Amino acid sequence: MIGMSYSIDAEDLLERFCRYVRLDTRSDPHSDTCPSTPGQWQLLRLLETELRDIGAADVRLTAEGYVLATLPATSPNAGAPRVAWFAHVDTATELPGGAKPIVHRKYDGGAIVLPDDPAQQLTVETTSHLRDKIGHDVITASGITLLGADDKSGVAVVMSAAGHLLRHPEIPHGIIRLCFNPDEEIARGMTKLKLDELSADVGYTLDGEDLGEIDFETFSADAAVLEIRGVSIHPGWAKGIMVNALRLAGSFLSALPAEVSPERTAGREGFIHPVEVEGNADRCTVRMILRDFELAGLAAKRAAVEKVVAGLRIVEPRAVFSLKFSEQYRNMRYWLEKDMRPVELAREAVRRAGLTPISTAIRGGTDGSNLTARGLLCPNLFCGMREVHSPREWVSLQDMKKSAETLLHLAELWQESSPS
Ligand SMILES: [Zn+2]
Numbered sequence: 001m002i003g004m005s006y007s008i009d010a011e012d013l014l015e016r017f018c019r020y021v022r023l024d025t026r027s028d029p030h031s032d033t034c035p036s037t038p039g040q041w042q043l044l045r046l047l048e049t050e051l052r053d054i055g056a057a058d059v060r061l062t063a064e065g066y067v068l069a070t071l072p073a074t075s076p077n078a079g080a081p082r083v084a085w086f087a088h089v090d091t092a093t094e095l096p097g098g099a100k101p102i103v104h105r106k107y108d109g110g111a112i113v114l115p116d117d118p119a120q121q122l123t124v125e126t127t128s129h130l131r132d133k134i135g136h137d138v139i140t141a142s143g144i145t146l147l148g149a150d151d152k153s154g155v156a157v158v159m160s161a162a163g164h165l166l167r168h169p170e171i172p173h174g175i176i177r178l179c180f181n182p183d184e185e186i187a188r189g190m191t192k193l194k195l196d197e198l199s200a201d202v203g204y205t206l207d208g209e210d211l212g213e214i215d216f217e218t219f220s221a222d223a224a225v226l227e228i229r230g231v232s233i234h235p236g237w238a239k240g241i242m243v244n245a246l247r248l249a250g251s252f253l254s255a256l257p258a259e260v261s262p263e264r265t266a267g268r269e270g271f272i273h274p275v276e277v278e279g280n281a282d283r284c285t286v287r288m289i290l291r292d293f294e295l296a297g298l299a300a301k302r303a304a305v306e307k308v309v310a311g312l313r314i315v316e317p318r319a320v321f322s323l324k325f326s327e328q329y330r331n332m333r334y335w336l337e338k339d340m341r342p343v344e345l346a347r348e349a350v351r352r353a354g355l356t357p358i359s360t361a362i363r364g365g366t367d368g369s370n371l372t373a374r375g376l377l378c379p380n381l382f383c384g385m386r387e388v389h390s391p392r393e394w395v396s397l398q399d400m401k402k403s404a405e406t407l408l409h410l411a412e413l414w415q416e417s418s419p420s
Pocket of ligand 1: 088150151184207
């Protein structure tokens, strides 16, 4: 093995993780505030306090809910790039947070029954990757909440790695910037972050699953909103006059190409996904998301939606259809393929941690999608989370430890490099 081998304090990592997942930090897409929910402030304030306790510099909680801090350089290489580590404090909207974490020490390979809902079980037959974790300390929730390993495993990993570097100034690294952010799950994680305040040259989100995973290719994403205005009249004398917006919404949905849907696509295929219909016979709104790895594919999906609407305009000229698209995020590969150094150094760090680097195109976006498009190259690294957004979410302590050790190697690797 090249370089040093590092050992993160696993019990410290576990305690941190359990402390963070007990807080309910579920985000809310219907809220206009940032963070979107008050629960997220609890964890942000806790992290602010803990960062001061471990001796981080420049600790600050911004008015928009970003915790920023610095690990001062220990390397004489003053020109070493400044590396930022990111993790999001919010949890997915589908289920409550506020987990009661259960630690299954030295997992024996048997069925894990979640006590608050015994119908929820994890077995090596039905839970992918669980068989590989026999002998590990596996952490689950109790059955009625998320565990919140997405992304509190990332938060705990960043805090543990930061604590380790502060206790071991003999490990050479350049300036490391830390950022804990709200609202990743509602795709607003980075919208209020000021890059000049962050002051980093390169970044990594800790928000991935598989051991050794380095993501640098994500979907490109648009949202679409179709508003349909019908013609209202008392139904008793509506014949020949009424135009029912709800029936038009139904026609629209059934005319969308069914095979281009999340439930029928995988791998590198994109989709059109209606997510919400709201309204009444007079007017209603259909909200959709469009996804594709390539911009040309995304444009084709916009065109497919436009074509369906154009057809309805001909069928029902008395209705008013208004269709609007908006950009959500773009595939980070477009920027990273011009400078693969952040990915290559992450691969080397993964190898030094004794793992095999893997990269797959991820069918989603990350906070790094936004940052990369704004000029801060930001791949996504694994932190061990599994079966996220589900009551059966779980994580292995040993995998989180590997993630933190990868970060230490990465810190060291960047200080060996010169400024770009
Ligand atoms: Zn996440």
